Amino acid sequence: MPRPRQPGRHRRPEPLAAPEGAPALVLAVPGTPGAATRGLAEEVVSIARSELPGLDARIGYLDGDDSEFPTLQAVLAHTAGERTARYEQAKAAGVDVKEPEGPVAVVVPLLAGPDSSLLRRIRQAVMDSRIAADLTDVLGPHPLLAEALHVRLSEAGLARADRARLFAVTTAADGIILGAVGGEEAVQAAGITGMLLAARLAVPVMAAALDQDGSIASIAEQLRSSGSQQLALAPYLIGPEIDPAVIEDAAREAGCSAADPLGPYPAIGKLVLAKYTTALGIAPQQAQGAPVR
Numbered sequence: 001m002p003r004p005r006q007p008g009r010h011r012r013p014e015p016l017a018a019p020e021g022a023p024a025l026v027l028a029v030p031g032t033p034g035a036a037t038r039g040l041a042e043e044v045v046s047i048a049r050s051e052l053p054g055l056d057a058r059i060g061y062l063d064g065d066d067s068e069f070p071t072l073q074a075v076l077a078h079t080a081g082e083r084t085a086r087y088e089q090a091k092a093a094g095v096d097v098k099e100p101e102g103p104v105a106v107v108v109p110l111l112a113g114p115d116s117s118l119l120r121r122i123r124q125a126v127m128d129s130r131i132a133a134d135l136t137d138v139l140g141p142h143p144l145l146a147e148a149l150h151v152r153l154s155e156a157g158l159a160r161a162d163r164a165r166l167f168a169v170t171t172a173a174d175g176i177i178l179g180a181v182g183g184e185e186a187v188q189a190a191g192i193t194g195m196l197l198a199a200r201l202a203v204p205v206m207a208a209a210l211d212q213d214g215s216i217a218s219i220a221e222q223l224r225s226s227g228s229q230q231l232a233l234a235p236y237l238i239g240p241e242i243d244p245a246v247i248e249d250a251a252r253e254a255g256c257s258a259a260d261p262l263g264p265y266p267a268i269g270k271l272v273l274a275k276y277t278t279a280l281g282i283a284p285q286q287a288q289g290a291p292v293r
Contacts, residue, residue, distance in 0.1 A: 016051070016052055016053065017052065017053050017054045018052050018053070018054035018055045018056070019282055022055075022056070022280065022282070023056075023102065023103045023104055023105050023106050023133075023134075023280065024056040024057065024058055024079045024104065024105040024106070025045075025048065025055060025056065025057040025058070025105070025106055025108060025272070025273070025276045026057075026058050026059070026060050026072065026075055026076060026079065026105045026106070026107045026108070026133070027041055027044065027045055027057065027058070027059050027060065027108055027110055027272060028060055028062060028072050028107050028108065028109045028110060028122045028125075029041045029059060029060065029061050029062060029110050029240055030062045030063075030109070030110065030111065030115075030118045030122075030240055030241050031062070031063065031239075031240030031241055031242070032063055032240070033061045033063060033064055033065070033068075033069035036239075037061075037239070037240045038059075038069065039264075040238070040239055040240065040263060040264050041059045041110065041240075042059065043264035043269075044110065044264050044268050044269045044272060045057045045058075045059060045269070045272075046269070047264070047266055047268070047269020047270065047272075047273075048269045048270075048272050048273040048276070050269075051269065051270060051273050052273055052277075055273070055276075058075050058079060058105075059075070060072030060073070060074070060075035060076065060107075060125075062118070062121055062122060062125065071125070072107070072122065072125040072126070072129075073125045073126075073128050073129045076104065076105055076107075076125075076126065076129040076131040076133055077129050077131060079104055079105050079131070080104045080105075080129075080131045080132075083104055102132070103132045103133050103134045104131050104132050104133055105131070105133045105134075106133065106134045106135075106136060106275075106276050106279045106280060107122065107126055107133050107134065107135045107136065108136050108272050108275045108276055109122055109135075109136070109137075109138050109139075110139075110238050110240070110268075110272070111138040111139065111182075111237075111238065111241065112138065112139050112140045112145060112180075112190075112236055112237050112238055112262060113138055113139075113140050113141070113180055113181070113182055113186040113189045113190055113236060113237075114138055114182055114185050114186050114189055115138075115181060115182030115183075115186055115241065116182065116183065116185065117182075118182070118241070119138070122135065123135060134279045134280075136275040136276070136278070136279050137275065139268065139271040139272065139275065140189060140190075140192075140193055140236075140271075141189050141190070141192035141193040141196075142193065142271060143193075143196050144267035144270065144271055145193050145236075145262070145267065145271075146193050146194075146196035146197040146200060147200075147267060148262045148265040148267045148268065149178070149193070149197050149234050149236065149259075149262070150197060150200050150201065151265065152234065152259040152260050152261070152262065152263075152265075153173070153176070153201075153232060153234055153259045155259070155260070156232075156257065156258070156259040156260065157172075158172060158173045158232040158234075158257060158259055159172055159173060159176075159201055159232070160172055160201075172230070173203065173228075173230050173231055173232035173256070173257075174203050174204075174227075174228045174229060174230050174231075175203060175204050175205075175206075175223035175224070175226075175228025175229075175230070175231045175232075176194075176197065176198075176201065176203060176204070176205040176206070176231070176232055176233075176234050177205075177206060177207075177208055177216060177219050177220060177223065177231060177232070177233045177234065177254060177256070178190050178191070178193070178194045178197070178205055178206065178207040178208065178234050178236045179207075179208060179209075179210040179216060179233055179234065179235045179236055179237070179247065179250055179258075180207055180208070180209055180210065180236045180237070181209070181210050181211050181236075181237050181241050181242050182209075182211070183209060183211070183212070184209070186209065187207045187208065187209050187215075188207075190207040190236045191206075191207040193236065194206065194207050194236075197234070203228070204223060204226065204228060205234075206219045206222060206223060207219070207236070210235070210237075210242060210246055210247065210250055211242065211246070216233070216250040216253055216254050217253050217254060219254075220253075220254035220255065220256065230256075231254060231255070231256035232256055232257055232258070232259065233247070233250060233251045233254060233256055233257070233258035233259070234258075234259050235247050235258065235259065235260070235261045235262070236262075237261050237262065238261060238262050238263065238268060239261040239262070239263050247261070
């Protein structure tokens with residue numbers, strides 16, 4: 001016989017789902033489009049959809065070509081056209097529906113930290129589309145990004161996967177350079193996540209600018225002068241923002257190894273979704289009465 005449903009606080013939460021008629025989530029992807037960038041963006045969107053079934057999530061490329069890689073502006077216009085068409089069809093069929101209100105989409109930049117030049121271009125693309133859309137902040141700083149950085153460093157053999165386990169990693173770094181993109185503002189924001197990473201690894205972490213000459217080398221010198229001998233470069237970026245060769249050159253300049261960028265780590269998709277729900281004021285428990293994950 002099946003067990004009766006448990007009442008009260010021990011009852012299993014109802015599955016989460018996107019509210020009906022909610023705006024689309026449009027992921028604004030910087031950098032030169034390509035197969036790798038598309039795969040990364042699609043995986044991030046897939047993670048967001050798995051966290052909130054029914055989510056209408058789309059991808060717009062800041063440097064797209066409106067064919068294989070649709071531009072952010074084109075995606076917003078298409079999204080608005082689809083919403084208007086659905087309303088007109090329902091009205092023509094005699095369905096009593098309200099005229100769509102509120103934003104057509106919520107645009108989430110695929111950026112770990114602030115980059116004024118890229119954010120200016122994203123904002124301009126939203127304005128040029130002439131579509132009612134909300135633009136969120138970047139993903140960081142956030143503890144989940146410190147977790148992702150830790151994982152990428154451990155995957156490269158540059159940090160212990162778990163500080164509580166008593167096993168040695170001979171290549172583990174005793175000083176971390178956090179490489180950010182976006183100038184001084186980005187370095188300062190990365191420094192906040194860097195403090196969280198330092199607490200996880202119990203080693204000094206200092207942020208530097210990948211896109212400023214001499215910044216990485218200067219921080220490497222500071223870390224070595226303070227006693228760190230085996231350094232590692234942890235790129236504080238998703239991936240498409242910068243040419244991978246820049247990371248390789250920076251690691252060579254600092255005389256150390258580098259971890260991979262954050263990429264489609266699960267936390268990235270969750271942070272993208274969190275920016276979307278926060279912008280709409282629809283925390284998951286408000287949508288379906290379930291606790292925030």
